[in-house]
Amino acid sequence: MLRNSLQHYGLEHSAEAIEASAASVLNFLITFLDEHLLPDLHESEWDVDADVDRVRDGLADIQGFVRKRMNEIKNALARQPEFTIQCTTCQKQACIIGRPEARCLFCTQRMDSDNAAIGHVHVTLQRPFRQIPTTSDIFSQPAQPAVDRCQSCGQRAWVVGAVTTAEPTGIDLCFHCAQTSAGSAPKH
Ligand SMILES: [Zn+2]
Numbered sequence: 284m285l286r287n288s289l290q291h292y293g294l295e296h297s298a299e300a301i302e303a304s305a306a307s308v309l310n311f312l313i314t315f316l317d318e319h320l321l322p323d324l325h326e327s328e329w330d331v332d333a334d335v336d337r338v339r340d341g342l343a344d345i346q347g348f349v350r351k352r353m354n355e356i357k358n359a360l361a362r363q364p365e366f367t368i369q370c371t372t373c374q375k376q377a378c379i380i381g382r383p384e385a386r387c388l389f390c391t392q393r394m395d396s397d398n399a400a401i402g403h404v405h406v407t408l409q410r411p412f413r414q415i416p417t418t419s420d421i422f423s424q425p426a427q428p429a430v431d432r433c434q435s436c437g438q439r440a441w442v443v444g445a446v447t448t449a450e451p452t453g454i455d456l457c458f459h460c461a462q463t464s465a466g467s468a469p470k471h
């Protein structure tokens with residue numbers, strides 16, 4: 284699983300996305316080593332401290348990178364909290380929706396507004412695909428992403444209960460034209 288996702292990131296995503304993901308994995312590993320593995324290993328012959336220290340050094344470097352990067356984009360994110368969602372690639376709350384594409388300020392991943400909406404409902408909100416009622420005895424209908432067509436711009440990018448920095452409890456929002464359920468499209 285981990286290896287697959289790292290290969291995936293290696294092929295598809297920026298160095299920044301890999302570093303953010305690696306930092307999370309290393310955070311978990313170092314805690315696991317400390318709490319579960321090292322106490323047992325210390326009773327054996329194998330001296331692991333030097334190796335573990337190297338991992339800690341690497342982790343500090345990456346955490347330093349993440350802090351630095353988040354600091355660099357902090358002001359840009361603060362200007363548009365109503366358009367900021369969690370990035371489905373690096374998991375940082377740093378992806379700005381908009382047309383023609385959404386862009387993560389942290390890892391630089393870009394995707395068109397329709398795919399950003401689909402990613403948000405499935406990866407971030409973890410909603411299942413919709414089963415479409417079948418109209419045939421032979422073929423079943425393919426399941427559809429839980430994204431609706433926007434009444435305002437016509438794009439299939441309307442997300443019910445989207446989670447943004449400004450609306451952490453959820454707002455109905457078009458990922459293409461930024462229309463909201465309140466009725467007005469805020470200036471983007
Ligand atoms: Zn990202």
Ligand SMILES: [Zn+2]
Nearest residue numbers: 433436457460
């Ligand atoms: Zn729209």
